[in-house]
Amino acid sequence: MARLQPTLSLGSVVLFGIAYMTPIIVLGTFGILAQATGGRVPAAYLAALVAMLFTAMSYGRMAAAFPVAGSAYSYVRKAISPKLGFIAGWAVLLDYLFLPMAIWLIGAAYLGSAFPSVPQPVWVLAFILVTSAINIVGLKLANTVNALLMAVQFLVLAAFVALCIHYLGGDPRTPLWSLAPFTNGDLQLPMIMSGAAIACYSFLGFDAVSTLTEETRDPRRTIPKAIFLITLVGGVIFLGVSYFVQLAHPGDQFSSVDSAAYEIARNIGGDLFVSLFLIGLVVGQFASGLSAQASGSRLLYAMGRDRVLPASIFGRMSGRFGTPVNSILLCALVALLALKLDVSTSTSFINFGAFLAFSLVNLAVIFHYWIAGKARGARAFVVFLICPLMGLVADLWLILSLDKLAVMLGAVWLALGCVYLAWLTGGFRRQPPEMDFQEAI
Template structure:
């Protein structure tokens, strides 16, 4: 039996998670966040970081207990029930399949704004073809490409933050130390909480690295550490960047909310820096798409290898590259839907699955480590009941805060999953196929 090759270290896994999150997206969405929070973007990101750390901790606990690929799909199956695990995996599949499409669509929109004479379809197809080719060749090449692109992205972010602080330093009416980007008495708490819900979308990616377990050296230690590091580093980047940019541009009024960061970039660095900023954004989207497609293809491979999806198509590795080529190609084909969709519509596809999976991971920790123990230790109440319960409540709040369109699409997808589960299990009379993520 062919298996995935272990080649990823802690730094490699952290880099993949950060690339998946696309740290520079904090600038691309700054105008939307500022408008939603009435100028307290940093505060919204700080609240989001607290909520995501609770769930990241639960992911780390489950990853240490079950060092296998499959992410929420495996954890819920093992901790709660096979049928529940299947439905969570189905929900996550919605997120994983459509996230690369959304990422590449964002990149195409940025490029189309810079080069309006060229059709946006050209940029979308270009993203898909290049990223698919890199992922087919193998994870080592993707890892190398990610290091280079993340370095460029981080340099642009550092330059943006440095210029923002320099801009504030040179203005006697502004101060480098202010609570305004974090909290303002005149801003209703509801707006700050709503902004935190939006900000949580930027954290999607810390969980995706669990799909690389079978390609990671010493995954039982590396994956939990990587999950927490990705969440902390990503959240730190978001909070510091939002704080600096909000200082440079207090309030939430822009000529164009969608292009707010470009407007700020011009104010703090001039026309040349606007071009540098746009290059950084595009590189960030490319790196994120590379990681998103790699993670999605590994989930499809894991499901196909054990018969949950057709194994002849999804459960095979390329003899030449030792990568799940069919799954990678499917991600590319699904992304072609971006040719017929806008950003708002496409984003609505991915939120439901992520927050449902986050909620279930926290419940899995409670079920496996607390409810199944005959005599839980006193400290287990905090570690395995209180903290994951708080995480589950935070994630459920995020789930119900989605707009009606996202909830409708998510429930329809979940309904299709129930029908497929009924087919696989003969009307729920038996368990779905057992997925074995251990190496032969």
């Protein structure tokens, strides 16, 4: 069987991971976070970064133990049990299936602010139709185009921060270094954690590099380092950008919370910059949604091929296009929920699945190293027990900090997964089919 050649270095893998996270999303969700935290967005990102670093360490430990594709699904299946692994995979499916919906909803919110005469649902439908058509035909963006899109995002972010600093320079009463964006007069931990639960949406994808295992040099060492660095670098970007934006626009009052950065861009840079910002954000959201839908449809196809989902529906490729058309159309159908949800609820709903998977990965470290591997000693106590426990507690706290509707929808999704697992395993009497993620994600 042919194998991929290991050519990727640590830097290449880190760049892939940061690109997958779509850094410009920090601006796309700024208003939602400002409202949730009462104008303390950087504090929410700091809390999210600390929580995600503990989880990233656990992902790194499991990637070193099992250098295979499948991420949370494979780690939990191998370290704890196949049935709990299925639940981890079900949680991951929630991310992949609903992520395009949230991405397109954010893009539509900003286009709606720029063109108020066009109803926002029209933009949502346009995103769904265009990206679905491209994915069905099978057109893939070249690496050079992806690199160009990344460059555009970073240029927009850099320009946004530079204009924020220039804007602040015109007001001698506002210092460049202040704790105000973190405290806004007082420290409200429940509000900050509520914001952190949403802010973690920006970190989704830090574990995606585990799918590059076969293509990475010395993956047992490189992939764990990359996962940690991607989380750290991404967190620093989110923290730095949100700090200066919050300084430039203190508080949480906006004409439209879902497209707050559009309003801020106009204040700090005028009409010309707001146009450039809008182009950068919408292009970034379009490319991200295209990739997310492609990944989600491939995951559904893999689940159908391996008979985890009905093979007659999901396990089929189009004879004409060579793409999983049924799976792509299902992703498009699910995305229609964006017509009834707002950005805050949609991102929180997706985070429910992420936090559940993150929790199980932290648990997997304890099972694999501390319980089954019987790792002992002071270092093992900290690395294989205390750190994953802290990650587990942080992830569970973040779940409880999500808005009530998101928790309710997430609980329904989890219950459906348990019912489906019971049917798939004949009342839990046999093991569920094993998925082959090598070509799924």
